[in-house]
Amino acid sequence: MDIQNDYFAGGRFELNQPVAAAQNAKRALAYFRKKGLPIFHVQHININTAAPFFIAETEGVNINTLVSPFPGEKIIIKNTPDSFFNTDLLQLLKESAIEQLVICGMMSHMCVDTTVRSAKRLGFEIELLSDACTTRDLLWENAPIPAELIHTTFMAALQNTFADVKRTETFIKSDS
Numbered sequence: 001m002d003i004q005n006d007y008f009a010g011g012r013f014e015l016n017q018p019v020a021a022a023q024n025a026k027r028a029l030a031y032f033r034k035k036g037l038p039i040f041h042v043q044h045i046n047i048n049t050a051a052p053f054f055i056a057e058t059e060g061v062n063i064n065t066l067v068s069p070f071p072g073e074k075i076i077i078k079n080t081p082d083s084f085f086n087t088d089l090l091q092l093l094k095e096s097a098i099e100q101l102v103i104c105g106m107m108s109h110m111c112v113d114t115t116v117r118s119a120k121r122l123g124f125e126i127e128l129l130s131d132a133c134t135t136r137d138l139l140w141e142n143a144p145i146p147a148e149l150i151h152t153t154f155m156a157a158l159q160n161t162f163a164d165v166k167r168t169e170t171f172i173k174s175d176s
Helices: 018-035 089-095 108-121 147-158 168-175
Strands: 040-044 074-078 100-106 125-134 138-140 143-145 164-166
Touching: 018 100, 018 125, 018 168, 040 089, 040 108, 074 089, 100 108, 108 125, 108 147, 125 147, 125 168, 147 164, 164 168
Parallel strands: 040 074, 100 125, 125 164
Antiparallel strands: 138 143
């Protein structure tokens, strides 16, 4: 979800190590494609034209080429951090009788967290690929918080209660 150009070098909202996360997402996509499993890409497009990034009809809103959708793969357009809110994602998953999700994307503390929690509330079992997600440094009360700490904290918070959090390689090996 949201592996879009604005999060990469030269984009409007660069994240911490987006290429590494996208390369792991690409490995997961290759695994799903090889197995013939359904794939749903999620693309965030801001409807607020004053938003700082993901503006419609800009290069930054496009899904990054490392994880470009193949023909026939669904693209879910969302306008909020929650991939289920005001989208057809839930309907499409139900129509495909999907009960378990493998989630990865950007940003760990925002869209990934929100979507994982919504998916769990909706009854899905979730595997979250920690190394195929990333975030950015934040500032709280004038104190910088490094992206690595934010990411690790959110993965730890989601583990067990909301998702089975694991690395991409572990997921591929355990499911093979």
